Amino acid sequence: MKKIRLIALDLDGTLLDDKKCLSKRNREALLECMEQGIEVVPCTGRIWPGIPEFIRNLPGIQYAITVNGGMIEDVARHQVLDERKLEWKKAVEILKLAGTYETMYDIYIGKSGYGEARFMNHMGDYGIGPELEKMIRDTRIVVPDVIEEIINLAKPIDKINFFFGNPEERMRVRRILLERGDVEVSASFSNNLEINGPGATKGEALLRLASHLGIDACETMGFGDGENDLTLIKNAGIGVAMGNAVENLKSEADYVTTTNYEDGVAEALWHLLKIGRPCMEP
Numbered sequence: 001m002k003k004i005r006l007i008a009l010d011l012d013g014t015l016l017d018d019k020k021c022l023s024k025r026n027r028e029a030l031l032e033c034m035e036q037g038i039e040v041v042p043c044t045g046r047i048w049p050g051i052p053e054f055i056r057n058l059p060g061i062q063y064a065i066t067v068n069g070g071m072i073e074d075v076a077r078h079q080v081l082d083e084r085k086l087e088w089k090k091a092v093e094i095l096k097l098a099g100t101y102e103t104m105y106d107i108y109i110g111k112s113g114y115g116e117a118r119f120m121n122h123m124g125d126y127g128i129g130p131e132l133e134k135m136i137r138d139t140r141i142v143v144p145d146v147i148e149e150i151i152n153l154a155k156p157i158d159k160i161n162f163f164f165g166n167p168e169e170r171m172r173v174r175r176i177l178l179e180r181g182d183v184e185v186s187a188s189f190s191n192n193l194e195i196n197g198p199g200a201t202k203g204e205a206l207l208r209l210a211s212h213l214g215i216d217a218c219e220t221m222g223f224g225d226g227e228n229d230l231t232l233i234k235n236a237g238i239g240v241a242m243g244n245a246v247e248n249l250k251s252e253a254d255y256v257t258t259t260n261y262e263d264g265v266a267e268a269l270w271h272l273l274k275i276g277r278p279c280m281e282p
Helices: 024-035 088-098 130-139 146-153 167-180 202-212 227-235 247-252 264-273
Strands: 006-009 039-042 063-066 071-074 079-083 103-109 112-116 140-143 159-164 184-186 192-196 220-224 238-241
Touching (some): 006 202, 024 264, 063 202, 071 202, 079 202, 088 103, 088 146, 088 159, 088 167, 167 184, 238 264
Parallel strands (some): 006 220, 039 063, 220 238
Antiparallel strands (some): 071 079
């Protein structure tokens, strides 16, 4: 095995626990990775400003893969290295489709999130728990009408988020979107869908960033737990699935670690790279 030079990490359900916190052990392991010259790259469906400050402010974080691979950023230099967006007229079509179903939706444009009060005030109806609700409230600008906002801005869309209270409607909308064949469709949670432009996947973004840095694919490691991490796990030199990951992700992974509540990231780094410290059993 070649030396690992780049580690890409999903955040929610992977590096962070379900309360969106970073454990001391995970933090220490990441800092040791960076001290050894390994690029540690947040790889998330969030926009960069939506990533918690305690991640953004980790010393040594230079690059980020955001909005499911739709953007690769040199965050230290405030430069966009690559972006794959959704045409705004196509986004309007998709959101008008959503209007015929019981779904909450919001969008990311230009590192800002936009949502509507009619959804934000009833997030529990769409299966959104308190921790995720807080994150959404903290990262969305409330506008009267998201579709009108898109039309007025007339700018490419970073990502569309859908949330569903009814699993059958979620599957129905997913099928319709996949049949289009002109968008990327994935999910972070069992009750959501995420729609990106063509080529916007975490796995493709990992390979593009590695190439930019002169790093071979076999010198990369990727961590994830959800469906939108599948391409990351497949394309990384070593793909690590969390113990709490969906089953198809585990089946594709090179290694399955412990859960996000059991310092699964640090546990894998210790087991595979001897970075960090072993878990101290009680």
